[in-house]
Amino acid sequence: MAKPTIVLLQGTFQVPEVYHKFAALIESRGFPVVQPSYPSLSNQDSPDFTKKTLADDVAVVEAVIKQLVDGEGKTVLVAMHSYGGLIGAEAVPEELTVKSRKARGLSGGVAYLFYVSAFVLPMGQSVATAVGDSPDHDHWDGRFKMRDSLATMYYDLPAEEAAYWAEKVIPQSNAVKETPMKRCAYTYLPSTYVVCTADHAVPPFVQEMSAQLAGAEVKKIDSGHSAMLSKPDEVMALLEEAAAKIETGN
Known part of the structure; x- marks a missing residue:
């Protein structure tokens, strides 16, 4: 069975490069990887940048998933990491799931969700209504950014690597926080x-609440926010465990 x-x-707040090493690790285990870029983090010099919302990010990811499933019959x-949890939950319509497609005699579909320190919100809630503005963020001209990313997102990495990633942190369109699920x-x-x-960055008790809301099986890693950098092998092992559930149907 294909993986x-x-x-x-x-x-x-991060450039796609932050995930490239982990994506390469996933690919080395035989899994194809697709990493879409978000409009709310891209083309920051565009006059429309600060109008980009969660819905714009979702539209891009949903189109990618639709192509993989409808266009290529992929499973x-x-x-999802951090903010990606919100996008992933909204970008998968039920008709693109394996269960729905199988009932219609179609192959492929989305089979599983895998969250890593990710946000989960209920229907109708937005980041603004559920969380509000974090004291860890700076806000200006329709943008927001992590104030001290080294201490918040990368503190458990080797000093040189942590400084490297902290320097690459970028702002995001503030409008993403206003979009309800x-x-x-x-x-x-x-x-x-x-x-x-x-x-x-995301307190463990908030993660536990998110996991409960999602009805997810909970696994734990002793790491900071960026486990795909600090504990990539441990995250990969859990990702493979999740993928194995698809193969066995459990």
Whole structure:
């Protein structure tokens, strides 16, 4: 049986490069990887940048998933980090799930959700209504950014590597926080939630609540927010465990 394609959804404030090493690790284990870019983090000099919302990010990812499933008949596992959890939950319509497609005699589909220290919100809620503005963020001209990313997202990496990634942190369109959730794929897809127990960005108790909301199987890693950098092999092992559930149907 072919291994599922991993749609890798990154967190906020970060360039895609942050995930490239982990994506290469996934590919080295025989999984195809697709990592879409978000409009709310791209083309920051565009006059429309600050108008980009969660819905714009979702539209891009949903189109990628639709092409993989409808266009290529692929089985898909959606792996989500941080902000990516919101995008993944909304970007998978029920008709693109394996269960729905199988009932219609079609192959492929989204089979599983894999969260790593990721946000999960209920239908109708937005980041603004659920969380509000974090004291860890700076806001200006329709943008927001992590104030001290080294201490918040990368503190458990070797000093040189942590400084490297902290220098690359970028702002995001503030409009993403105002978008309410319109679809919650965790209500019709199984999932695993990896709690990063030493996370300074998303407190572990918030992660536990998110996992409960998603109805996810909970796994734990002793790491900070960026486990795909600090504990890539441990995250990979759990990702393979999740993928194996697809293959066995459990």
